[in-house]
Amino acid sequence: MERISLNQLGSMIILFLIGSSSLFLLASDAGKDAWLAVFVGMLGGLALLWGVNLMIYRIAPNSNLIELINDHFGKWAGFLLSMGYVIYFCYKSIRNVREFGDLTSILLLPNTPVSAIMLIICAMAAYTVMSGVDVFFRMAEFILPIVIAIYVMLFLIIAFADLLQFDNLLPVLDKGMMSVLKAAFPGLISFPFGELILFLMFWKYVEQEGNDIIRVTIKCYLFSGLFITTTNLLILAGLGKLAPVITIPLMQLTTFIEIAKILERIDPFVALLLFTGVYFKLTAYYMGAVLALRYMTKLRQKYAVLIVGGGIYFGSSYIFKSYMEQVRIGFTLNLKYHFPIFQIAFPLLLLIVVLFKKRWNEKVHANEETE
Amino acid sequence: MKKQNNGADSQGSEQANRLSSDIEDNIRYAQDTLGTGPDILIRRLHLFQESKAAVLSIAGITDKASVNLLVDSMLSEYREQSGLAREGDPFQALLYRMLAVGGIRSLETLYDLDVAMLEGLSVVLLDGYDRALAVNTGGGERRGVEEPSTQTVVRGPKEGFAESILTNISLLRTKIKSPNLRIEYKIIGQQTRTTVAVAYMKGISEDKVVNEVHRRLDAIETDSILDSGYIEEFIHEKKYSPFPLLQNTERPDAIAAGLLEGQVAIIVDGSPFALLAPVTFFKFFQSSEDYYQSYDIATFLRVIRFVSFFASMLLPSLYIAITTFHQEMLPTPLLISIAAQREGVPFPAIIEAMIMELTFEILREAGVRMPRIIGSAISIVGALVLGQAAVQAGLISAAMVIVVSFTAIASFVIPAVNMGTSARLIRFAMMILAGSFGVFGIMAGLMVLLTHLSGLRSFGVPYLTPISPLVKNNLKDVFVRAPWWAMNKRPALFGKPGTSRQGKQEKKAISSQSGKSGEEEEGQ
Numbered sequence: 005m006e007r008i009s010l011n012q013l014g015s016m017i018i019l020f021l022i023g024s025s026s027l028f029l030l031a032s033d034a035g036k037d038a039w040l041a042v043f044v045g046m047l048g049g050l051a052l053l054w055g056v057n058l059m060i061y062r063i064a065p066n067s068n069l070i071e072l073i074n075d076h077f078g079k080w081a082g083f084l085l086s087m088g089y090v091i092y093f094c095y096k097s098i099r100n101v102r103e104f105g106d107l108t109s110i111l112l113l114p115n116t117p118v119s120a121i122m123l124i125i126c127a128m129a130a131y132t133v134m135s136g137v138d139v140f141f142r143m144a145e146f147i148l149p150i151v152i153a154i155y156v157m158l159f160l161i162i163a164f165a166d167l168l169q170f171d172n173l174l175p176v177l178d179k180g181m182m183s184v185l186k187a188a189f190p191g192l193i194s195f196p197f198g199e200l201i202l203f204l205m206f207w208k209y210v211e212q213e214g215n216d217i218i219r220v221t222i223k224c225y226l227f228s229g230l231f232i233t234t235t236n237l238l239i240l241a242g243l244g245k246l247a248p249v250i251t252i253p254l255m256q257l258t259t260f261i262e263i264a265k266i267l268e269r270i271d272p273f274v275a276l277l278l279f280t281g282v283y284f285k286l287t288a289y290y291m292g293a294v295l296a297l298r299y300m301t302k303l304r305q306k307y308a309v310l311i312v313g314g315g316i317y318f319g320s321s322y323i324f325k326s327y328m329e330q331v332r333i334g335f336t337l338n339l340k341y342h343f344p345i346f347q348i349a350f351p352l353l354l355l356i357v358v359l360f361k362k363r364w365n366e367k368v369h370a371n372e373e374t375e
Numbered sequence: 376m377k378k379q380n381n382g383a384d385s386q387g388s389e390q391a392n393r394l395s396s397d398i399e400d401n402i403r404y405a406q407d408t409l410g411t412g413p414d415i416l417i418r419r420l421h422l423f424q425e426s427k428a429a430v431l432s433i434a435g436i437t438d439k440a441s442v443n444l445l446v447d448s449m450l451s452e453y454r455e456q457s458g459l460a461r462e463g464d465p466f467q468a469l470l471y472r473m474l475a476v477g478g479i480r481s482l483e484t485l486y487d488l489d490v491a492m493l494e495g496l497s498v499v500l501l502d503g504y505d506r507a508l509a510v511n512t513g514g515g516e517r518r519g520v521e522e523p524s525t526q527t528v529v530r531g532p533k534e535g536f537a538e539s540i541l542t543n544i545s546l547l548r549t550k551i552k553s554p555n556l557r558i559e560y561k562i563i564g565q566q567t568r569t570t571v572a573v574a575y576m577k578g579i580s581e582d583k584v585v586n587e588v589h590r591r592l593d594a595i596e597t598d599s600i601l602d603s604g605y606i607e608e609f610i611h612e613k614k615y616s617p618f619p620l621l622q623n624t625e626r627p628d629a630i631a632a633g634l635l636e637g638q639v640a641i642i643v644d645g646s647p648f649a650l651l652a653p654v655t656f657f658k659f660f661q662s663s664e665d666y667y668q669s670y671d672i673a674t675f676l677r678v679i680r681f682v683s684f685f686a687s688m689l690l691p692s693l694y695i696a697i698t699t700f701h702q703e704m705l706p707t708p709l710l711i712s713i714a715a716q717r718e719g720v721p722f723p724a725i726i727e728a729m730i731m732e733l734t735f736e737i738l739r740e741a742g743v744r745m746p747r748i749i750g751s752a753i754s755i756v757g758a759l760v761l762g763q764a765a766v767q768a769g770l771i772s773a774a775m776v777i778v779v780s781f782t783a784i785a786s787f788v789i790p791a792v793n794m795g796t797s798a799r800l801i802r803f804a805m806m807i808l809a810g811s812f813g814v815f816g817i818m819a820g821l822m823v824l825l826t827h828l829s830g831l832r833s834f835g836v837p838y839l840t841p842i843s844p845l846v847k848n849n850l851k852d853v854f855v856r857a858p859w860w861a862m863n864k865r866p867a868l869f870g871k872p873g874t875s876r877q878g879k880q881e882k883k884a885i886s887s888q889s890g891k892s893g894e895e896e897e898g899q
Contacts, residue, residue: 145843
């Protein structure tokens with residue numbers, strides 16, 4: 005397989021992190037200080053990324069997550085844990101497919117059944133996953149400049165349309181630092197900043213090694229973190245008190261745009277912009293699940309893509325009854341209780357085991373040498 | 376090399392048969408295999424005191440004057456009779472002292488004799504020798520160099536390739552007078568035995584690519600190559616794709632420019648269209664003329680071409696999507712106007728668009744196939760079908776006519792016809808998607824298209840280079856055409872990375888000349 009360049013890795017990280025996060029008002033519990041919470045959450049996520057995920061990568065640059073788990077946890081525990089990650093990746097993908105489907109249904113196609121829309125989404129994703137990791141990362145490289153350019157244009161238009169009232173942000177830290185921290189942890193670590201655990205599946209495909217990858221990953225992480233903070237800030241400044249109660253705040257903000265009677269209803273295009281991010285996110289998870297499953301079962305690419313894709317499609321059709329339920333389960337339950345297990349607990353455990361084994365090996369080695 | 380063996384395998388035993396030392400046997404063999412038609416010329420003569428000889432050739436593919444000169448040189452030698460005594464071997468005498476025509480090779484087998492004659496050579500047989508001489512008297516009527524009928528330019532060279540491979544290569548050699556221009560020949564097609572030339576610049580092209588071209592050409596197993604289109608389908612990456620994976624052009628200057636950027640050219644005898652490989656998506660939006668006129672207008676035209684490509688692919692589907700699903704996107708007065716036009720139209724927008732697009736495709740095909748003499752008929756009928764009359768008949772709305780006409784015009788803007796064709800095909804898929812899922816359908820289509828494009832390769836080079844994978848230096852010649860003095864490096868992925876095509880230029884010095892002058896220099 006063709007290897008991935010650093011530029012492609014960086015593009016994918018940015019697209020993946022921006023993904024669906026600009027759809028929501030993140031950390032809405034913190035009220036006016038939500039943007040501060042996002043910033044703090046980003047720093048927390050950075051610690052997790054640098055201290056755990058990249059540390060694991062640094063120790064074992066040529067293995068992916070599943071290989072590591074199987075190497076270090078033995079047959080049964082390893083199998084269970086790997087299966088857990090396959091399901092976790094699938095579930096993440098399912099949530100994104102559902103989001104994508106529901107939003108399309110709400111914003112663009114109110115009369116089309118959601119299941120039909122989700123079938124199309126899954127088919128698109130399956131085609132991309134089937135094409136391989138390198139193709140997927142090249143797509144990201146191609147589309148990132150376009151996405152960023154449109155976002156920047158959108159922000160400029162919002163600014164010029166006189167929609168921003170920065171009074172909405174004042175006073176800063178009204179409810180104190182505690183509410184900011186509470187909103188940031190663990191919620192923001194789980195979504196979106198802790199999600200880079202997925203890249204433990206991809207880092208090994210990058211053609212350069214070691215420090216270059218770490219540098220690019222952190223740079224792109226910071227860029228996306230600041231980008232999400234900015235989006236959050238704009239939503240708060242534009243919508244004020246309304247922000248937390250609106251389904252898709254950024255969309256709402258764009259519907260207010262009215263410049264010279266030309267740029268009036270650009271929201272379908274903004275919807276497409278948001279969807280591009282969601283699409284890359286769900287496909288990345290889909291691909292992660294397929295890679296993991298293939299490593300565990302030695303299935304052929306075709307069958308793995310079909311099995312995982314089928315699972316994602318049926319999961320997205322039947323797990324949630326409605327968009328609201330999906331958001332509720334996601335933000336109140338998953339973020340606080342379930343995702344941290346996979347994003348923080350297991351990686352930390354893995355890191356400790358790997359480190360311990362490495363130490364132990366070195367000690368044994370040293371002992372042998374002295375003997 | 377391997378190919379020639381394969382080609383001959385089917386002839387099996389015949390190939391092994393050596394020429395007979397009896398001249399009559401050889402002549403009989405030629406008559407058996409090639410027939411005794413009026414174009415098979417057999418000129419018998421007597422040399423060196425009654426020693427029998429014969430000159431065999433095929434009229435029409437040999438040059439009459441050269442054949443006459445050949446015969447004449449043999450007869451005049453006979454008249455003088457001077458060399459014979461000194462030269463013991465008449466065969467050697469013929470070869471080294473007598474024949475006044477260039478390009479001679481010796482033949483051993485009967486099969487070679489046929490092949491040589493069919494290639495337009497004249498064969499000299501001498502009684503008592505089981506060898507023969509093939510003399511290059513090639514010629515015959517071919518179309519001359521004319522202005523290319525496709526890919527026309529306002530400014531720039533007006534000559535185009537013709538059918539004869541020798542003409543085409545001579546055009547190329549006069550453009551690039553460098554010993555680095557390497558041309559290698561092979562014969563492909565067991566029946567047609569078509570000459571195919573592979574041209575590349577040594578030191579600029581990557582050896583990997585050149586070898587790959589050779590490997591793929593050698594792997595072709597077919598009995599006929601009638602146009603470079605055959606070769607194109609045989610050698611590009613085996614993948615179903617509406618997009619062209621090789622570039623074809625009638626213009627020698629385009630081939631020369633490609634060679635100088637490290638592409639490999641494949642020239643096929645009998646076809647005025649030469650191929651260039653590897654190629655990327657963005658190459659199809661460059662016209663040779665971009666480099667002959669000033670860079671600012673060239674850049675502007677490139678942008679126009681990309682816009683046209685997307686318009687030709689997406690405009691009807693966007694119209695369908697917006698009028699069917701997202702009416703709120705239109706400004707209110709326009710929405711009312713379109714609604715009023717569509718009032719009397721009996722079909723949904725998707726059917727309306729399909730009818731009109733298919734009508735246009737039929738008109739277009741008719742325009743290409745129809746005899747030139749009745750050309751005016753189609754424009755009259757076309758204007759009726761695709762115009763005001765159709766609107767008045769209540770079949771379609773006026774807005775749809777505009778959309779379809781604009782789409783049609785836009786598809787002609789793309790310099791490469793084959794890229795325009797792929798946009799045409801994709802247009803229909805997009806229309807169906809837009810008709811069923813609106814803007815979301817279009818986006819899904821584009822995403823699948825992007826996946827497809829990202830997965831394509833042309834001779835190992837990813838199709839979307841230099842955007843993904845990003846090659847920064849090449850960006851000077853994608854969406855913009857940078858001035859010549861700013862493009863000191865060759866595009867990196869085709870050629871060896873970083874080779875420069877010219878020394879650093881000073882803007883001031885170059886601004887007084889025409890920008891093109893620096894390019895011909897062979898700075899490596």
